[in-house]
Amino acid sequence: MKLSKDQIASLNKDAAGGQKSAYEFLSEALETSGHDVGDLTRQIADFQIAIPSWALGAGGTRFGRFSMPGEPRNLEEKLADVGLLHALTGAAGAISLHIPWDTPEDYKAVREQAEEAGLVFDAMNSNTFQDQKGAGETYKFGSLSNSSEASRQQAVEHNLEVIRIGENLGSKSLTVWLADGANFPGQRNFQRALDRTADSLEKIYAALPEDWKLFIEYKPYEPNFYSTVIQDWGTSFMLANHCGPKAYTLVDLGHHLPNTNIEQIVATLMYKGKLGGFHFNDSKYGDDDLTVGSIKPYALFLIFNELVYGIRNNPDNPYPAWMIDASHNTKDPLEDLIQSLEAIREAYAKALLVDQKALESAQMEHDVVRCQEILQDAYRTDVRPLLRQARLLTGAAIDPIGAYRKLDVRRHLTDQRGRETVATGL
Numbered sequence: 001m002k003l004s005k006d007q008i009a010s011l012n013k014d015a016a017g018g019q020k021s022a023y024e025f026l027s028e029a030l031e032t033s034g035h036d037v038g039d040l041t042r043q044i045a046d047f048q049i050a051i052p053s054w055a056l057g058a059g060g061t062r063f064g065r066f067s068m069p070g071e072p073r074n075l076e077e078k079l080a081d082v083g084l085l086h087a088l089t090g091a092a093g094a095i096s097l098h099i100p101w102d103t104p105e106d107y108k109a110v111r112e113q114a115e116e117a118g119l120v121f122d123a124m125n126s127n128t129f130q131d132q133k134g135a136g137e138t139y140k141f142g143s144l145s146n147s148s149e150a151s152r153q154q155a156v157e158h159n160l161e162v163i164r165i166g167e168n169l170g171s172k173s174l175t176v177w178l179a180d181g182a183n184f185p186g187q188r189n190f191q192r193a194l195d196r197t198a199d200s201l202e203k204i205y206a207a208l209p210e211d212w213k214l215f216i217e218y219k220p221y222e223p224n225f226y227s228t229v230i231q232d233w234g235t236s237f238m239l240a241n242h243c244g245p246k247a248y249t250l251v252d253l254g255h256h257l258p259n260t261n262i263e264q265i266v267a268t269l270m271y272k273g274k275l276g277g278f279h280f281n282d283s284k285y286g287d288d289d290l291t292v293g294s295i296k297p298y299a300l301f302l303i304f305n306e307l308v309y310g311i312r313n314n315p316d317n318p319y320p321a322w323m324i325d326a327s328h329n330t331k332d333p334l335e336d337l338i339q340s341l342e343a344i345r346e347a348y349a350k351a352l353l354v355d356q357k358a359l360e361s362a363q364m365e366h367d368v369v370r371c372q373e374i375l376q377d378a379y380r381t382d383v384r385p386l387l388r389q390a391r392l393l394t395g396a397a398i399d400p401i402g403a404y405r406k407l408d409v410r411r412h413l414t415d416q417r418g419r420e421t422v423a424t425g426l
Contacts, residue, residue, distance in 0.1 A: 045390035050094035050122035057423020059327025070413030083117030090396030101425035124166035129179035142180040144200035177217035181224030215250035248276025254287035270310030279325035289327035293343025304351035
């Protein structure tokens with residue numbers, strides 16, 4: 001299923017009047033405060049977030065998975081779904097592939113399909129957290145950190161293959177997340193496991209093309225619950241430094257213990273020029289993989305405040321790679337992703353409104369109340385008219401969820417693919 005500009009423009013007609021008045025009202029207030037509304041709108045319109053190939057189907061838990069009718073059955077259908085998201089939102093201009101779940105069979109056809117939909121290929125993701133059919137070695141007791149040299153070598157070779165696949169697609173980065181760890185005290189030697197991981201990552205790093213980056217992800221627990229080899233940002237940062245200047249830490253919002261100050265981690269990594277990428281989701285307890293902004297929207301805004309500041313003030317840090325990393329257990333995956341894209345852009349827009357000069361002045365004067373007021377003034381601003389205007393600039397839908405439902409997209413996908421389809425991957 002493809003959506004034409006004419007279809008979306010027709011749906012936009014009904015909402016255009018209300019959007020015009022809301023945008024003009026907000027513009028007047030923002031311009032009075034010294035903001036360039038046209039520039040703000042363009043920055044929002046340019047902000048693109050990658051969709052992971054595994055997120056187009058229903059998610060699951062250790063206890064079960066409930067499929068969604070019309071799930072994409074292969075990579076081509078996943079690309080089509082991301083194309084639908086991008087057409088509706090103007091914000092999903094990239095796709096991030098997980099290998100081997102979504103290994104292309106025809107590179108030329110896949111590249112052409114992506115280009116036609118206005119998509120580029122973001123970071124490639126390797127999978128050494130589960131055994132693949134026909135694999136000679138097992139990852140039951142780890143991959144890059146395994147005491148078995150054969151298992152480690154298999155994991156390294158898999159990552160090198162993922163790089164080769166990415167080169168054929170035009171990707172420029174590799175994300176490595178390890179499930180390696182232990183469930184019981186004494187099961188592993190912490191130092192030897194870390195040393196083996198560093199050695200394996202060094203081999204992968206050596207194979208990176210000159211213009212590629214390596215993103216090293218971390219997670220405090222799960223699937224192992226006693227220890228994880230790369231359990232926090234400090235360990236990831238240390239390993240990135242060990243590998244070299246093309247290696248960076250990747251921050252996943254769900255990969256932190258409760259109440260962790262993620263915005264401070266972001267600020268520290270950008271200060272050191274080592275924040276490579278960001279995975280968006282939300283959580284109540286742990287790595288819940290919930291819709292972005294559904295639980296902690298103010299925390300998301302505070303994180304974006306540090307991201308915006310870092311982009312402006314840390315030239316040694318590359319522009320981060322942005323990706324949604326969520327699981328859709330009860331919602332239509334496409335609707336859930338639309339909501340996440342909206343929440344991310346909303347937090348970004350609000351962060352752009354923070355008066356950084358006034359905030360710095362208040363900080364220097366130790367005016368704690370004023371500092372809070374400056375941040376919350378930006379946070380309390382209803383920026384949705386800016387987001388809608390940004391979508392209009394790119395020919396996307398003023399109301400993406402409304403358009404998705406009026407066009408009956410899920411029914412069309414179900415008619416094409418069937419009710420019993422199951423997406424590859426999760």
